Amino acid sequence: MNDDTFTRLEASNGDHPKIATQIPLALFYKKRLTDQVLYTMVEAGQIHTFEANDYQKLHQDQDFELMYVLQGQLTNQIEGQSFTFSTGEGCLLNPQITHAEALATGCTVMFINLSRALLFELMPKVTTFGPIFKFLDHNSKLENNWQRSYLEFTPSMPYPNVSFQIILDALQQEMATKKIGATYFQHGLVLRLLAALEDPTHFNVTTTALDLSKEDYLVNRVIHLVENHYGNISRTQIEQVLHYNAEYLNRLLKKQTGQTITAYAQKVRLQKAQQLLVTTDLKIQLIAERLGFNSETYFYHYFKKQAQLSPNQYRQKFKSN
Structure with a gap:
């Protein structure tokens, strides 16, 4: 400068x-x-x-x-x-x-x-x-x-x-x-x-922390990528970003968190959907689009399977609280 x-x-x-x-x-x-x-x-x-x-x-x-x-x-x-x-x-x-x-x-x-x-x-x-x-x-x-x-x-x-x-x-x-x-x-x-x-x-x-071990550093990067993509990221995509074998990264994450990359991503995706349903008035279709679901129907079945409630039922039950 x-x-x-x-x-x-x-x-x-x-x-x-x-x-x-x-x-x-x-x-x-x-x-x-x-x-x-x-x-x-x-x-x-x-x-x-x-x-x-x-x-x-x-x-x-x-x-x-x-x-x-x-x-x-x-x-x-x-x-x-x-x-x-x-x-x-x-x-x-x-x-x-x-x-x-x-x-x-x-x-x-x-x-x-x-x-x-x-x-x-x-x-x-x-x-x-x-x-x-x-x-x-x-x-x-x-x-x-x-x-x-x-x-x-x-x-x-x-x-x-x-x-x-x-x-x-x-x-x-x-x-x-x-x-x-x-x-x-x-x-x-x-x-x-x-x-x-x-x-x-x-x-x-x-x-x-840059003075962490390589394993701790990689686990932090995996978690960051999953959170950053609202859970809509695959093992292959993470492998391409971090340049480490997906199965190796999967073992590291499970060792530290008890969850595989897929399970952790599903948890994050569900949490984001729940937050959007409770904290916004966005239509279900728009929530599905913003979280990367291919269709509102797929989002509906995914959410109901994970939360045991439909998106509308979940919103009605928790939004007032």
Whole structure:
């Protein structure tokens, strides 16, 4: 990057540069146009933009980095592994993680950088710790700053998360203003944003500790893929993504969870169907489509066999509660 408004590349003790923002809370966007990327940063009541090449050099961040894909798709190289993130997905990296993202044409991605100083100020205000807050609390402590881990989050339901988008829009508006009290609003919105990310009705959160054994790592990846596809993924597809034999992956998952890939996927698919029936007014046909069923009839028989109730019976029994 060639604009000091955004970041400053610092010398690193390792082989990769470290990117340091100059403020406790930084919000910026990247949008891939064609050959160029539009960079937009929102800070201190101002919005700065410029076009440049897509910065794809492996690097580390001085702060915790929250990445969220607003539209399109990108590939993130995280510690030598390639991961694809699509609309509504993202990750939270601690400063020890080496990474670089490459945006596909039309992709728009948002980054929020949270400094340790900001977290030290915000964490005492948190009364309930879920996976996001536990991750930040643990990794912001200096005695743990050697650990390499990150979180991935994917939508738990197959429809746009309007409430989460409202929080993002409000945070951008507050960071673009110099009005009195803006900092307090920003801090409150950051807490709401993090709380929304760890709400299981909106997101699935997967923790990846890079110092885990290979078996633990692969089990985490299998679970993440199944959750990310709402249970609609086959053993063959998982094998193609992870480049490991499906039967080997199946044994690893059963060893740790007691369930085969097929059984775990069926459980997840049923849970998503139950959530959609109880928490939305979507028609049965639309629920079947969003969960990848070939027809409403097939969904009906699948659901009744698993839940011992038809979709309409299940909705009538549990929706009022």
